[in-house]
Every structure is written in structure tokens, then in C-alpha cells.
Amino acid sequence: MAPIPKISKPICLIENPGDKKLSVNEEAKKILENISQPLVVVSIVGPYRSGKSYLLNKLSGNSAGGFSLGHTLSANTKGIWMWCAPHPKKSDHTLILLDTEGVGDVEKADQENDCIILSLAMLMSSAVIYNTKATIDQDAVKKLHSMTTTHQYITEKASQADGPDVQTADGDHTLPLLVWTLRDATLKLELNGRPVSADEYLENCLQDITPVKSPRTQSQNKARKTIRKFFPKRKCFVFDIPSSDKETLSRMDQVSETKLQAGFTEETKHFCQFVLEEVPPKRLKGGMTVTGSRFAHLLQSYLDVVRRQDIGVLEDSLSNMFTSENNKGIKRSLEGYENKMSSQHVNSLQEFQQNHEAAMKEAKQEFNKSYVTHEKNREEYLDELKAILLTKKDEIWKMCEDSSIQRCNDIKAQLESRIQQSLNENKYHVPGGHKTFTNDKESAIQEYNQKPDKGVKAEDVLQDFLSSLEAMEKVILKTHQDLPDAAPKIFQVPDPNDSTQLTKYIQNYQLPHGPFSRILIQLFGFAGHGKSSFANSCLFTLSNGRFNDYAGEATSQGGKTMDRRAYKLTNCISIVDNRGFSKMNSAEEWEIYAQLCHFVPLNEIVSWNKNLDDRINLITQSALEPSDVIVPVLIYSSENSFAGNESDNIKEFLKQAQKLTGILPFIVLTKSKKAPRSTLKNTFSRMGMENVYCIENYILSDQLAQRRKHVNLLQVLYDILQCVNYHMKARSDFQNRRNDWLRFLMTKAGTILKT
Structure with a gap:
């Protein structure tokens, strides 16, 4: 895994210049592109001045130099800001924290901007933290519903395309986990006089109002149903007022936890523990884990989705990314095959074929490890990989042949030079010369065969060598027969199954002089x-x-x-x-x-x-x-x-x-x-x-x-x-x-x- 790039402070991921359209910050995108680890993406949304940045700093473990805590009545965070760090609980994962600008900023000219920002956070996240104050009332439920309106419209279009019985999320990943954080709460957690947990309190607040007596009640129930459907996994934390001292509240990022209320600090620890241990990695459709580089690839698509309210934009981007990922898998498998085949010396076609089959099997296994489910199924990719490997096999075999021919021809040239020198010295056209030539030829063959690493064309080059000596031997043998002092005729056995030839050879056999x-x-x-x-x-x-x-x-x-x-x-x-x-x-x-x-x-x-x-x-x-x-x-x-x-x-x-x-x-x-x-x-x-x-x-x-x-x-x-x-x-x-x-x-x- 590549190391996580070091950043000294949060960086703006989605820029919101106000009078211009939202855009991706290229500097932040480059940081993500260099992260090859899976991401756990946690975003926080809610009204401005509700303490969102404080919770993110606690999750990051970096109170000094972390997300800025505003001390004035104006919203301090514009757009979406990002902090990335090694995940403290999941090895080989990176924790991405996203701080969104607060909703309800009176200085905003376009309130629709809130929906776009919040829909972006939901698209990008493994978990969404909804930070509100005091109680979970109808106003808080209404605001959360309005935040999901754009997102709901997009997912409903995707559901209609898939069919009325299909429940889908955002078309590309599993539904995000909702963590509702209730700040500065003074309420007593009871229902009908019975103590309840924070989770039970949340579930009660999201249940339908019965009986339905008016269009208003019907609208409220619809909002609650939408939230339950969009966030099937939910968790709630209730925080006490951190301190009664206004000065302490104005600089919570600077004061020691000992100066905060014990109940507040204890709940903060439980909150951090839950988020770090329970929030899963960000995943795409088909279960594909999102890495930093993949996240960077999808950023612009996420932005286009919420602008156009069309999930097809993201589907096209995902299709391109899945194709790219699978093509990279084919490339890696091909490189592994080529390295394995090129590193093994072979001396026969059979050895080469055995190596090819083993290397191709490994290449397919390597591709299967990284395959991403896609419109183009696995077998189609494997067929494509096989065709590429067969082409590469032919190329490598040609290289083996060329290398072997060069090596063997160098050996043959040395042996031919020796025999030619003896011929020039007239060692063969004399009595006993044919025997000398035969011995030299056999010695040359033996030396040739003993040379290592001759490769796949060794036998072919040897036969060429013997053919080149055949004409020379015929002339030497004719000279040898014509010499008056020539040795007795050497009998040949062209047919080893002929008893007459075998008998004649054995009966006339003579040992060489010596x-x-x-x-x-x-x-x-x-x-x-x-x-x-x-x-x-x-x-x-x-x-x-x-x-x-x-x-x-x-x-x-x-x-x-x-x-x-x-x-x-x-x-x-x-x-x-x-x-x-x-x-x-x-x-x-x-x-x-x-x-x-x-x-x-x-x-x-x-x-x-x-x-x-x-x-x-x-x-x-x-x-x-x-x-x-x-x-x-x-x-x-x-x-x-x-x-x-x-x-x-x-x-x-x-x-x-x-x-x-x-x-x-x-x-x-x-x-x-x-x-x-x-x-x-x-x-x-x-x-x-x-x-x-x-x-x-x-x-x-x-x-x-x-x-x-x-x-x-x-x-x-x-x-x-x-x-x-x-x-x-x-x-x-x-x-x-x-x-x-x-x-x-x-x-x-x-x-x-x-x-």
C-alpha cells in the first residue's frame, strides 16, 4: 500500500465560491489520487454553529491544527473540507473526514446550495453524522428530510429504471449509516414514564404519527418514512452541555477536557469509539471497495449527479472506471505472465508449453483477484486475457528461438573452425584420415551436446551442422578408399533390424589403433x-x-x-x-x-x-x-x-x-x-x-x-x-x-x- 500523503491541516475538497458553481479542488484531488488504501468516509451535516467541527477533530485525534471552530455568528466552513489520516482502528485503511458548511446561513443568497452540498456529502460517505441541538423535534426531522430531497429524487429515478419492486440507494454504493448527534441536550430520555436509550428515543421520533388527521400530518409521516428508508442503519448520541462557562464554550478546541462536563466527555468517547469501529469502508455497486484513487476519479461525477439530478452521469463514470480497473487487471496479469515466461530457460517446446500453461493459470488467478463486477462479465474478460496471452506466447517463443539459434550457431562456428583447420592441415586425406575425421566429428558432437543453455533450437542447429559435414565426409571417405594403405573397409548398418548387416558389422569390427x-x-x-x-x-x-x-x-x-x-x-x-x-x-x-x-x-x-x-x-x-x-x-x-x-x-x-x-x-x-x-x-x-x-x-x-x-x-x-x-x-x-x-x-x- 502507498503511504498516506501528509497534510498539516484540513483542505477544501469541494469549493463553494458563492457566486459561482461548486467545483472540485484539484490540490485535494491529487492527494486522494495518491492513496491506494480503502477509504472510510465520514461526513458531518447540520446547522451552522452547532459544533460539527469539534466532533470531527475528536475523530481525527487532532484538536490542534484540525478543523476550524468558528467563534462568531457567521458560518466558518464554506463548501466541503477534508481531513485524511491513517484509520486508528482498521489497519491498511484511510479515514476521510468531511466537514460541510452549515445549513441555514442567512448570508446565503441561494438556499438550494444547502441541498447540493448535503446531497454531495451523502453520495460520498460511508456514514453521515447529523448534528442538531436540544431535541429531535419536527423541525429537525423536516430539515433532514429537505437535505435528502435532491438525493431522494435521484434515487427514485434509479428505482424506477430498475423496476417498482427494487429498492436502491444512490445507484453506486450501500446506503450510508446515519449517526444523529443531539447537542446541548437537557431533556430526560423517557417515554411514557419509562427510561429509554438514545437509539430508542431516535426511533420513536422517526415513527409515523397516528392517526393521520390532516395533510400536514401526512406530510410529516412521509418525511419520516423517507428518512427511515434512506437510512436503514441508524444510531443516536445525546450530549450534555459541555460547560456552563461561555468563555470555555467559545474556545473548546483549546481547553483541557477536565474543564468540560464529565457527561459530555464520556459521551464524546462513546461516539468516537462507535464511528471508528462500526462505520464500514466506502463501497460501490457490486461490493467494490473505494480507494483514494477511485474516490478522486468519482468526485466530478458526484458533483454532476447532484447538479443534473441524474444518476446516469454516475453510472457512466462508474462503467468507465470499472472498465479501466479491469483493463489494469489484464495489464498486471500480462506483465506477470511475461516476467515468468521470460525468466525461465527452456530447451524444448514441451518445456515451453508446460511453462506457458502454468503462467497462464497464474495470470487468470491474478486477474480474478482484482476483477470488478461490470456489464462485461468475467468470462469475456478472461477470453480477452487468454487471447492476449496467446499472442504474447508466440512473441516469447520467437524470442526463445532467435536466442537459441544465435547461441547454437556460435558454438557450431567454433566446432566448424576446428574441423576446417584439421582439413587445411591435411589430417583427413591420409591413411586413417577418415577415422580421424569420424573421431573429430564425434568429439564435436559430444562437446556441442555438453554445452549448457542451448535452448529450443539445439537439435535443429545440430542437424544443420551434421549436414554441413556430410559432403566433406563423402570426399574424405572416397579418398580413404582410394589410398593403397587405407584401413579395411568400414561396414555400415543402415537398417538396425537387418540381421545380415548386423552380423557383417560385428564380424568385421576392429578397434581403433591404440x-x-x-x-x-x-x-x-x-x-x-x-x-x-x-x-x-x-x-x-x-x-x-x-x-x-x-x-x-x-x-x-x-x-x-x-x-x-x-x-x-x-x-x-x-x-x-x-x-x-x-x-x-x-x-x-x-x-x-x-x-x-x-x-x-x-x-x-x-x-x-x-x-x-x-x-x-x-x-x-x-x-x-x-x-x-x-x-x-x-x-x-x-x-x-x-x-x-x-x-x-x-x-x-x-x-x-x-x-x-x-x-x-x-x-x-x-x-x-x-x-x-x-x-x-x-x-x-x-x-x-x-x-x-x-x-x-x-x-x-x-x-x-x-x-x-x-x-x-x-x-x-x-x-x-x-x-x-x-x-x-x-x-x-x-x-x-x-x-x-x-x-x-x-x-x-x-x-x-x-x-
Whole structure:
């Protein structure tokens, strides 16, 4: 909320120059325009020299420097004067006090001016204080009725427009609260000898006179009925004479309350307490709370209403203001949407759409908070807001695309420059040049993919980049084929579902020149889950001959393999059938990692029960082959489900296998036809495994070659080779890796000893 502008004294709100028309004071209007808090507007009306300003000063809590108390017989307040201050009882509200010039000033040339001033006060107020003296007599009732005549005429016209059964107030707000203050009262509050309260006294004075015996009585009843109808909520306070001392009365704003009658000061406190606690905020039609800025907007309309006696003037002004308020709500919602969408980085259309839907939902909720009931209903405004947001969405998406293209093109230019430099240095048109180009291209792709915040056009720019390299690669490949010392022809697999292409690729696969000459596909898993059958199946698919049980297929749950057996698939690819898990406890776990790191010799019995010394000797005396690339593969039967803490143990093994070998393990789910596989596959995916395959092994009882079985098995081997190709680009130092393995197994051995 904006702070309330400080004013040192009351300021004229409605100017009444006497010989000219009433007008709004622009200085006071500017003060109101800067108040964003809801207003509680209290005005006071009544005869001049009746002590109105004193009561307002008490409400404001500012006796010194407040509303002026006149000491002569002429009216001191002209027009309507305003005082604004923080509301003492309602936080985040502003109290507006309006002091009107007194009625019955003999110096006025136009008595109709009284009606206009008082009607204005009633239009603008949450509560009207009617300040009279001595008693509530017929003259006081008549004066109050005459004050409401203009206002009554306006509201009756509004009622006629709405229909005869509709009771409306001023067409724009709830009916004001009437607080009748009876000053210098000496009467005893009794009715028919019974003591009554001030409120009961007021209600009795406003009841119809019965029986009606004359036109005069009928006129009096009409006035009372009008007041009851216009002020359905009423309150009365009766004040004693403040002091018997005339000097004290002439300067009440300057003397201490101790010099005033106790009854007067006590009633003044009750009056202030009631007004500050019970008078509600000023509201418009539909329940809209009036803030200072809205009040300022309506001032001229209020003035035009009482001049023309036409509520339509105010209705038009309210309609314009409600439209303006709702348009501001749309603008705020749009700004919130734009800020939220612009502050979030996205890398795909799906992300952008999700952000849009969330931001649009928030924008609609924000608009609903500020919506003002209007001829144009909420749904029409929401449809308008939605259309604006969709247009803004397209603009922001275009900005996302442009920003992403610029970012990605900058990255692409750097990578193209590197490849062009190698081309200029003739690194590609030489024996092995195509391999060099392929490695450089893959490295460029990897570097491109690792760059953060590329945005929504990353894939499109990458494809443009690859297309730009395609013509270059064709020329390099042609040169490479024509060279006498060129490397063997590289077989391509255009169709990954073609078993002939897959077989040819695997059979002719060669590792790049370097420290590695063999790939060891290491099979792990629980005994009886199909490791040996998988090894047999891979040998069968690549042999183009008869099925043979080389690995020794298990005939019962529990498996037969007790040692590590290696089977040669091609000149540079071997598949290793390791001894299967039993319980995967700490003893087995150490042997499993020793097999994985290739410390356990091939074709030798694997014992789970080695002592600490045997384990230390094994890993320190083993002569590792520095030329082996180890690929971990976990075999798991789809017929099984995890029991106990198996899931945690397997997850830990897969994590360590990747850390030790540098390659994310492959998962092969066997017997996939006999059990649902989606749940198990999802379980491994949640462990972070990217390569999960569902296959059927060839076994002794089912060795008839089938195309789909062949293709599934060959695709596993093909993907393993593609993974090796990817990792060969970042060749690691073998000796450092061997030292890491030694430290890992030594630590594991020590941990087992302690347990």
C-alpha cells in the first residue's frame, strides 16, 4: 500500500465560491489520487454553529491544527473540507473526514446550495453524522428530510429504471449509516414514564404519527418514512452541555477536557469509539471497495449527479472506471505472465508449453483477484486475457528461438573452425584420415551436446551442422578408399533390424589403433539366470552354423558355471561367462569385483572362500592385459523378482561397475516371453541404466534359428560396440586405471576383514 500523503491541516475538497458553481479542488484531488488504501468516509451535516467541527477533530485525534471552530455568528466552513489520516482502528485503511458548511446561513443568497452540498456529502460517505441541538423535534426531522430531497429524487429515478419492486440507494454504493448527534441536550430520555436509550428515543421520533388527521400530518409521516428508508442503519448520541462557562464554550478546541462536563466527555468517547469501529469502508455497486484513487476519479461525477439530478452521469463514470480497473487487471496479469515466461530457460517446446500453461493459470488467478463486477462479465474478460496471452506466447517463443539459434550457431562456428583447420592441415586425406575425421566429428558432437543453455533450437542447429559435414565426409571417405594403405573397409548398418548387416558389422569390427586390442564382454548375474545360455546364443548368431552348448547350459536353477570362461566371438571380441552370484554377500562381492577387474585368471575355478592373504596375493601378482576393454553386462531372468535387499546390492554393483570400467553396464533380461517385463525394465531404468534389453536365449530344447531372436541378440552386441566406439574417443591411461582397481579391491578386502 502507498503511504498516506501528509497534510498539516484540513483542505477544501469541494469549493463553494458563492457566486459561482461548486467545483472540485484539484490540490485535494491529487492527494486522494495518491492513496491506494480503502477509504472510510465520514461526513458531518447540520446547522451552522452547532459544533460539527469539534466532533470531527475528536475523530481525527487532532484538536490542534484540525478543523476550524468558528467563534462568531457567521458560518466558518464554506463548501466541503477534508481531513485524511491513517484509520486508528482498521489497519491498511484511510479515514476521510468531511466537514460541510452549515445549513441555514442567512448570508446565503441561494438556499438550494444547502441541498447540493448535503446531497454531495451523502453520495460520498460511508456514514453521515447529523448534528442538531436540544431535541429531535419536527423541525429537525423536516430539515433532514429537505437535505435528502435532491438525493431522494435521484434515487427514485434509479428505482424506477430498475423496476417498482427494487429498492436502491444512490445507484453506486450501500446506503450510508446515519449517526444523529443531539447537542446541548437537557431533556430526560423517557417515554411514557419509562427510561429509554438514545437509539430508542431516535426511533420513536422517526415513527409515523397516528392517526393521520390532516395533510400536514401526512406530510410529516412521509418525511419520516423517507428518512427511515434512506437510512436503514441508524444510531443516536445525546450530549450534555459541555460547560456552563461561555468563555470555555467559545474556545473548546483549546481547553483541557477536565474543564468540560464529565457527561459530555464520556459521551464524546462513546461516539468516537462507535464511528471508528462500526462505520464500514466506502463501497460501490457490486461490493467494490473505494480507494483514494477511485474516490478522486468519482468526485466530478458526484458533483454532476447532484447538479443534473441524474444518476446516469454516475453510472457512466462508474462503467468507465470499472472498465479501466479491469483493463489494469489484464495489464498486471500480462506483465506477470511475461516476467515468468521470460525468466525461465527452456530447451524444448514441451518445456515451453508446460511453462506457458502454468503462467497462464497464474495470470487468470491474478486477474480474478482484482476483477470488478461490470456489464462485461468475467468470462469475456478472461477470453480477452487468454487471447492476449496467446499472442504474447508466440512473441516469447520467437524470442526463445532467435536466442537459441544465435547461441547454437556460435558454438557450431567454433566446432566448424576446428574441423576446417584439421582439413587445411591435411589430417583427413591420409591413411586413417577418415577415422580421424569420424573421431573429430564425434568429439564435436559430444562437446556441442555438453554445452549448457542451448535452448529450443539445439537439435535443429545440430542437424544443420551434421549436414554441413556430410559432403566433406563423402570426399574424405572416397579418398580413404582410394589410398593403397587405407584401413579395411568400414561396414555400415543402415537398417538396425537387418540381421545380415548386423552380423557383417560385428564380424568385421576392429578397434581403433591404440593401446586396446580386445573387447571383453563380461557377463554377471545370479546363477541360473541365463549367462551361459546368452554366451551360447551370441556364438550361435555369429557362426551361421549349428547350435552348440559351448558354455554348458544349466539344467536346473542354480547354474553350472564355477569358473571364468572366455569364448571368442571375433578376432577382437570375447565374451566372458563369470561365476554367477549366489547371495551376493560380502565374500561373493569381493570375488565379483575381482572378476570384473580381470584379476581372476580365465578358465580357473572361482572360490568364494579365499582368505585375506589369498586375495591380496591374487590382486598383487596378477599380470593384467593392458589391451582389454571391459564391458560389464548384467544378465537377469524376467521370471524372477528382487528379494530382500537384492535390489540395493545390484544397484550398488552397477554403480561400482561403471566407476571401475568407465562404461555404463548393459542389462539383458532373459526369458522375456514367460513373464511381464515392463515392471522389471522400469526398475533398472530407475537405477539409471540406459541400455536394457529383453531377449530370448537359444537353449538345447529350443535351438531352432528365428529371425527376431537373432536380431535381438545381434542388436545387443552392436550397441555394445557402438558404446566402445564412443568411449575410445577418450582413451584413459591404463596404468592409472589398474592402480584404481588395486586400491578399490584392497579397501574391499580390508572392509571384509573388519566385518
